[in-house]
Structures are given as C-alpha cells and as structure tokens.
Amino acid sequence: MRPVLRGGSPQASDYNNYRDSFPDLAGRLGMYCSYCERRIATQLAVEHIQPKGLPAYEHLIGRWDNFLLGCVNCNSTKGNKDVILADVLLPDRDNTAAAYVYTMDGGISVHGSLTEPQSAMAKLTLALVGLDKRASTVIDSNGQFVAIDRVAQRMETWLIAEESKHDLQANPSPAFRRQVARTATAHGFFSTWMTVFADDRAVRQLLIDEFLGTAVDCFDAVTTMPVSPRPATGLANGSKV
Ligand SMILES: [Zn+2]
Numbered sequence: 001m002r003p004v005l006r007g008g009s010p011q012a013s014d015y016n017n018y019r020d021s022f023p024d025l026a027g028r029l030g031m032y033c034s035y036c037e038r039r040i041a042t043q044l045a046v047e048h049i050q051p052k053g054l055p056a057y058e059h060l061i062g063r064w065d066n067f068l069l070g071c072v073n074c075n076s077t078k079g080n081k082d083v084i085l086a087d088v089l090l091p092d093r094d095n096t097a098a099a100y101v102y103t104m105d106g107g108i109s110v111h112g113s114l115t116e117p118q119s120a121m122a123k124l125t126l127a128l129v130g131l132d133k134r135a136s137t138v139i140d141s142n143g144q145f146v147a148i149d150r151v152a153q154r155m156e157t158w159l160i161a162e163e164s165k166h167d168l169q170a171n172p173s174p175a176f177r178r179q180v181a182r183t184a185t186a187h188g189f190f191s192t193w194m195t196v197f198a199d200d201r202a203v204r205q206l207l208i209d210e211f212l213g214t215a216v217d218c219f220d221a222v223t224t225m226p227v228s229p230r231p232a233t234g235l236a237n238g239s240k241v
Contacts, residue, residue, distance in 0.1 A: 026044070153189070
C-alpha cells in the first residue's frame, strides 16, 4: 500500500464542507485510491479515516488530517466501521510499503517481516476496506452494484508491468524508463509496479517520484527499498511500521 504524504492543511481551519477538500487532496495525492491504489478518473471521493457517520468523530468531518482518497469499493466496504488509529496501519502515517506483499494473482498479503502486533494491524487494515477478499461485490451509496473488482484490475496491471519490463530489457534507455513510469502512473497500482520492478532501482525511483504524493522518506535513497519504521509524521499513532 503506497505510503503517502498529504502535507499540511491548505487552509487555516477545518473545511466547512469536506467535499471542498477534494481538489486539494487530488493535487497532493494524485487521483488514486489511498487503499487499493487504483487510478480513478471519476467517482474518487474524500475518504474520512475516522468515519463521518459515527457521532464520536463528528468533529473530524472537515479535518484535513482525517482525509484520504477512496474509491467506491474501498469506501463502501469501510463504511462506518470504527477506526482506532493505534490498531490499524494507515498510508498517511505508517510505512505501508513495508507491510504488504503483492503477488501476480492479484493477492495482497501481510509481509513476513512484521512483528505479530504489526501483522495484526496490517490484517485489520486489509479487512477494513475488503482488500483481504478475492473479489468484492459491494452496493454503493446509490444502491448500485459495483461490478469492477480490484483483484482483476491488479492482475491486469501486473501483466502490463511485466510487458513493460520485457520491453525495457530490449530497449534499456533512460527515455524508455520514463515511459514505463508514465504508463504506471496512468494505470495506478503503485505497489504492483514496485514489485514487478523490484530489481530495477532506476525505475523504482521514477515510480516513487512520479506517483504524486508518495512519501519519499519511506524509501531508502540508495536502494529504494522501504525503510521501517516511517520517520515521524507528526500525526497521531503514526510510524508503527
Ligand atoms: Zn480503493
């Protein structure tokens, strides 16, 4: 899961209407779901980490630090489930790049290097947004069945990344590497690309740089592998991984 840097709030106080934060968030984080990493051109929404539907978090409805971006699938699955910040891993405050393993069958699993408590948090995050399921069938807020599933899209992107890698081997130029990064940002699924290009430091660095809002300090500058724990973010319950 791509670790992101949302940065400080663009305005001095909370948003009167949280929806007004969308352009600011998209400008900082790119048009990607903060959880499943899909690139969504439309219907990407402001995601409240601590849900706006629970009275306990009513005061956070317009709070910048409580916002991420979410697709319909992740948003609908997450719904009004309570989120205890200390119990989950979050891409804006933990090094989620170090927490998960992505495989060519579209699966996401918890990284074996995590401690038991970290592993429990990592699993809880996946369950929160349904990324632990093979396929998701959700009904969105308009009562419509959402048929596009994230696993199939991740598998498809894996194949595109593999093809790009194959083409790059035939034409290993800096210009083609930049082309690969452009293809990646157009498709989304940062972690899938990072996994397929695990042994290509130059491409990995381009991915880190080109995916808008990636938390660069989560990666070692020399190896571009995730560092852990994440340097302090100044956010509550951060840097757990
Ligand atoms: Zn999503």
